[in-house]
Amino acid sequence: MGIPQPAFYIFKCEQSAPPGMPKPSCVTPDTQDLFQYTAQKLMKEGIMMTAPIVRTSCMNRCAQGPIMLIEPGHTMYVGLNKEKIDRIIEEHIVGGNVVEEYVIDSEMWDAPISPADAKKQMGM
Numbered sequence: 001m002g003i004p005q006p007a008f009y010i011f012k013c014e015q016s017a018p019p020g021m022p023k024p025s026c027v028t029p030d031t032q033d034l035f036q037y038t039a040q041k042l043m044k045e046g047i048m049m050t051a052p053i054v055r056t057s058c059m060n061r062c063a064q065g066p067i068m069l070i071e072p073g074h075t076m077y078v079g080l081n082k083e084k085i086d087r088i089i090e091e092h093i094v095g096g097n098v099v100e101e102y103v104i105d106s107e108m109w110d111a112p113i114s115p116a117d118a119k120k121q122m123g124m
Contacts, residue, residue: 004049004050006049006050006051006052007050007051008050008051008070008071008072008093009051009052009054009070009071010038010042010051010052010053010054010068010069010070010093011053011054011056011059011068011069011070011071012034012035012038012053012054012055012056012066012067012068013026013027013056013057013058013059013061013065013066013067013068014026014027014035014055014056014057015027015056015057015058015059015062016028016032017062023062023063024062024063024065025062025065026058026062026065026066026067027066031065031066031080031081034066034080034081034082034085035053035055037082037085038053038068038085038089039053041085041086041089042089042093045089045094047089047093047094051089051093053068056069059076061076061078061104061108061109064078064079064104064105064108065078065079065080066078066079066080066081067080067104068080068088070088070092070093073098074112075092075098075103076103076104076109077099077102077103077104078102078103078104079102080102084099084102087099087102088102
């Protein structure tokens with residue numbers, strides 16, 4: 001018998017822009033503890049093995065940050081804070097229901113692009 005696969009993967013953007021950069025950042029002095037907070041919440045709930053959190057670099061949704069992506073389901077949550085993270089863990093990860101009011105606006109999160117189409121857009 002093997003090790004069980006996780007039911008979810010939580011990808012948390014941990015990109016921080018250097019001071020003076022014009023675009024916002026998912027990690028600021030006010031939000032730098034959200035990754036650790038999420039990991040500790042998952043551990044306290046006893047569900048880290050079924051929903052590990054993974055640090056990522058920029059996912060190109062800087063203006064909506066802090067953000068995290070939950071797979072499966074390709075669900076991106078935006079404007080995170082500790083209260084939202086608590087609710088996402090309770091309702092989405094434990095309860096199986098997407099917290100729609102925290103999901104990225106559809107005009108900022110279109111359908112996935114294939115590698116072939118991405119290459120075309122890059123002129124390749």
